[in-house]
Amino acid sequence: xxxxxxxxxxxxxxxxxxxxxxxxxxxxxxxxxxxxxxxxxxxxxxxxxxxxxxxxxxxxxxxxxxxxxxxxxxxxxxxxxxxxxxxxxxxxxxxxxxxxxxxxxxxxxxxxxxxxxxxxxxxxxxxxxxxxxxxxxxxxxxxxxxxxxxxxxxxxxxxxxxxxxxxxxxxxxxxxxxxxxxxxxxxxxxxxxxxxxxxxxxxxxxxxxxxxxxxxxxxxxxxxxxxxxxxxxxxxxxxxxxxxxxxxxxxxxxxxxxxxxxxxxxxxxxxxxxxxxxxxxxxxxxxxxxxxxxxxxxxxxxxxxxxxxxxxxxxxxxxxxxxxxxxxx
Amino acid sequence: xxxxxxxxxxxxxxxxxxxxxxxxxxxxxxxxxxxxxxxxxxxxxxxxxxxxxxxxxxxxxxxxxxxxxxxxxxxxxxxxxxxxxxxxxxxxxxxxxxxxxxxxxxxxxxxxxxxxxxxxxxxxxxxxxxxxxxxxxxxxxxxxxxxxxxxxxxxxxxxxxxxxxxxxxxxxxxxxxxxxxxxxxxxxxxxxxxxxxxxxxxxxxxxxxxxxxxxxxxxxxxxxxxxxxxxxxxxxxxxxxxxxxxxxxxxxxxxxxxxxxxxxxxxxxxxxxxxxxxxxxxxxxx
Numbered sequence: 385x386x387x388x389x390x391x392x393x394x395x396x397x398x399x400x401x402x403x404x405x406x407x408x409x410x411x412x413x414x415x416x417x418x419x420x421x422x423x424x425x426x427x428x429x430x431x432x433x434x435x436x437x438x439x440x441x442x443x444x445x446x447x448x449x450x451x452x453x454x455x456x457x458x459x460x461x462x463x464x465x466x467x468x469x470x471x472x473x474x475x476x477x478x479x480x481x482x483x484x485x486x487x488x489x490x491x492x493x494x495x496x497x498x499x500x501x502x503x504x505x506x507x508x509x510x511x512x513x514x515x516x517x518x519x520x521x522x523x524x525x526x527x528x529x530x531x532x533x534x535x536x537x538x539x540x541x542x543x544x545x546x547x548x549x550x551x552x553x554x555x556x557x558x559x560x561x562x563x564x565x566x567x568x569x570x571x572x573x574x575x576x577x578x579x580x581x582x583x584x585x586x587x588x589x590x591x592x593x594x595x596x597x598x599x600x601x602x603x604x605x606x607x608x609x610x611x612x613x614x615x616x617x618x619x620x621x622x623x624x625x626x627x628x629x630x631x632x633x634x635x636x637x638x639x640x641x642x643x644x645x646x647x648x649x650x651x652x653x654x655x656x657x658x659x660x661x662x663x664x665x666x667x668x669x670x671x672x673x674x675x676x677x678x679x680x681x682x683x684x685x686x687x688x689x690x691x692x693x694x695x696x697x698x699x700x701x702x703x704x705x706x707x708x709x710x711x712x713x
Numbered sequence: 714x715x716x717x718x719x720x721x722x723x724x725x726x727x728x729x730x731x732x733x734x735x736x737x738x739x740x741x742x743x744x745x746x747x748x749x750x751x752x753x754x755x756x757x758x759x760x761x762x763x764x765x766x767x768x769x770x771x772x773x774x775x776x777x778x779x780x781x782x783x784x785x786x787x788x789x790x791x792x793x794x795x796x797x798x799x800x801x802x803x804x805x806x807x808x809x810x811x812x813x814x815x816x817x818x819x820x821x822x823x824x825x826x827x828x829x830x831x832x833x834x835x836x837x838x839x840x841x842x843x844x845x846x847x848x849x850x851x852x853x854x855x856x857x858x859x860x861x862x863x864x865x866x867x868x869x870x871x872x873x874x875x876x877x878x879x880x881x882x883x884x885x886x887x888x889x890x891x892x893x894x895x896x897x898x899x900x901x902x903x904x905x906x907x908x909x910x911x912x913x914x915x916x917x918x919x920x921x922x923x924x925x926x927x928x929x930x931x932x933x934x935x936x937x938x939x940x941x942x943x944x945x946x947x948x949x950x951x952x953x954x955x956x957x958x959x960x961x962x963x964x965x966x967x968x969x970x971x972x973x974x975x976x977x978x979x980x981x982x983x984x985x986x987x988x989x990x991x992x993x994x995x996x997x998x999x
Contacts (some may be wrong), residue, residue: 402829410838413845529970531921531926534962537948545952640831647834651925665837669844669931681841685833692832 389699396693404683407678408455411442423694434468434672441465441675464679469671475679478664478695483683485555486649492580493645494638497587502631504588505595507631509603510622520592527589532648536582536655543578551575579656583648587641594637598630605629632703639695643688720982726929733971741787743806750778752785752818761954771956773946779956782938783964789939790968793854793923794916800858801919802912805865810896810904812866813873824870835860835922840931848934853926857919865911872904886903906983913976917969924965 411416438444443451464475508517542554551557555575556568563571602608603626612619653662661680668676721727736891740747750769756776764771770779812823868920876882877900885895926932927941935942940961947957 398825399829399832402825403832405835407841408827410841410845453971472885479913484780525970525973526966528973529966531924531928531962531965531969534944534958535964537944537951537958537962541951541955541958555871616791641833643832647836650834650836650840654929661834665840666929666931672844674844677841677844681833681837684837688834 385700389697392693392696396689397409399689400686403682403689404456404459405679407685408452410681411438411444411455411674411678422435434674437468438674447606453470459682464682465675466675467668468673474673478676479661479679479683482660482664485658486646486653486662489576489583489653489658489660490645492576493587496580496584497591498634498638500584501588501591502595502634504592505597505626506599506622508592509596509599512600517537517596520596524589524593524633527586530585532570532582532586533651533655535585536578536652538657539578552578555658575656579652579658581638582655583645583652586648587645590641591637593633595630595634598633599626602626602630632699635695635699635702639692639699642691642695643685646684646688717982721978724978726974727982730971730974730976730978734975736972737787737968738791740784741791744784744788748781748784752777752781752938761950763954763955767906770960773943773954773957774950776839779943779960782943783940783961786938786940786943786961787964787968789850789933789937790920790941790965792924793850793857793933793939794920796854797857797919797923798912798915800855801862801915802865802908804859804910806869806901808862809869810873810901811865811890813870813897814877814892814900820870820945823866827866828903830860830863834859836925837928839922840929843926845930848931850933850937853923853932856921861915861919861922864915865908868911869986872907876903894896907980910980911971911977913979917972917976918922919996920965920972926979937956985988 443454446454464479466472467478504520508514508520513519529574538551543550551574555572557563557571557575557712560568560571603622608626610622611625612618616625634699649660650662650665652658653660657663660685664676665680667673668680721731754777759768759776760774761774762768762776768778768780770783771838773782774776808823808826810928812820839856842856842860843852846856873896875924882895882899885899890899900934923932924939924941928945930942930945933939933940935946943961944958947954947961951958
């Protein structure tokens with residue numbers, strides 16, 4: 385197991401370098417000569433100043449290999465420079481304030497998706513073509529097709545504006561300081577309801593579909609027939625023999641869909657004004673706050689890489705076949 | 714081939730999807746002819762009018778007809794979907810066939826590049842890139858295409874790995890056909906079916922991505938109307954004018970749903986076994 389883990393870790397090193405290299409290439413999309421933009425327009429002048437600061441910061445007039453080396457040695461020291469925003473704070477501080485919120489949201493979403501999608505998938509697989517299966521299939525297709533930002537708007541109209549049951553922006557109410565301890569927790573949770581609902585809707589569709597598919601395949605296997613033949617209760621056959629094997633590919637899918645889930649938090653955080661990494665990213669894109677954009681990109685993709693790695697290791701823990709043979713593609 | 718049409722004709726949902734896809738394409742192409750109003754002409758006397766007989770989907774903050782804007786928006790959304798998927802498919806086919814045919818170091822390095830690109834959460838990468846570029850419809854198409862080719866590359870590679878061992882390929886190799894010719898004339902045509910399915914399913918994904926970016930205000934810029942930026946403008950009037958937030962979203966939903974139904978119908982009709990590769994979770998762009 386340890387050898388396998390070490391090998392996977394080693395394979396992650398070139399990917400880490402790759403992340404820094406692609407992010408480095410993105411910086412070079414900046415037009416070579418900022419003087420091209422000539423206008424008294426306020427917005428364009430800001431852009432021009434941002435480019436100038438960018439050139440100074442990354443030394444864009446130096447040879448490429450020197451630039452990349454500088455960029456790399458800064459990143460290794462976790463030095464992402466200072467934000468171009470008026471506050472001018474270090475990028476790392478800005479990100480570390482927001483990272484826990486995005487992580488919390490994504491972990492909660494993931495748990496809810498798993499807790500709901502697994503039983504839904506199992507039920508619709510064991511009752512293939514039943515009414516339950518048909519209804520969930522409709523929901524799956526709707527889940528794939530519904531733009532998450534639109535769902536967010538509709539829920540805001542319904543629960544926020546019309547009914548007034550739930551808060552629609554931020555993480556705390558204005559009177560947060562005056563609430564009791566439990567009141568504060570309740571207030572926080574109520575702010576999470578809509579964003580989590582929106583973020584889980586699309587993910588649910590994919591996972592329950594996949595779970596159904598995986599279950600349908602497992603149920604056809606010989607060992608399930610054997611289990612039935614020796615007279616085990618259907619509950620045991622499905623819940624123990626089939627479920628365990630059907631869950632295996634879900635771990636891989638979990639790892640693969642992480643970038644999608646995390647990417648989804650950009651839109652959700654922006655709409656619900658949640659101060660996380662996604663919101664920071666959109667603000668930075670509007671303000672052309674390049675150090676923040678670059679720092680965000682590198683940190684988020686590095687985290688995704690390690691989450692993928694964790695999913696791989698978890699998979700090899702529950703399925704010993706992986707450790708022995710080389711990883712299947 | 715006849716089996717394919719028969720299987721497709723039996724799948725009622727796929728047919729409905731296909732018909733809606735065709736109708737949407739016709740509406741988008743014919744928008745200048747059928748549009749009841751000029752999508753960009755403001756009218757101060759008709760600001761935020763609710764839906765009525767004259768303006769079926771109401772008017773927006775500048776008094777422009779929402780239906781007309783949505784018809785023109787369909788042109789942009791569909792064009793972005795088609796072109797960006799075309800870009801993604803071209804890159805994916807080139808890299809995937811090179812990797813699958815040659816194997817070895819070429820294969821290993823291309824597949825590591827695929828792994829690498831898949832590590833980036835797509836919206837973070839898109840925003841970082843877009844912040845450097847001048848926003849236009851063309852940049853949006855290019856950026857969505859350049860960040861979405863990995864699925865096709867993997868698919869083509871897998872097809873090539875299976876096909877290159879077959880007799881017709883070894884035969885062409887033995888008579889001395891060039892690698893390029895074998896890839897282009899012999900293997901690729903046999904590998905196109907799953908690629909076409911992936912492209913059909915990629916269009917709605919690209920449309921969702923474009924509308925998401927335009928909704929944030931970082932995609933297609935006004936005065937070009939797209940479903941995403943109508944929703945973005947409508948968001949500010951959400952308490953006054955529900956029609957600005959409901960109809961464009963429904964249009965996106967209907968479009969994406971029809972393409973998905975149609976695409977999955979084609980896939981099942983081509984090869985029922987493909988149904989088992991439920992890789993949709995991964996291919997969904999967010």
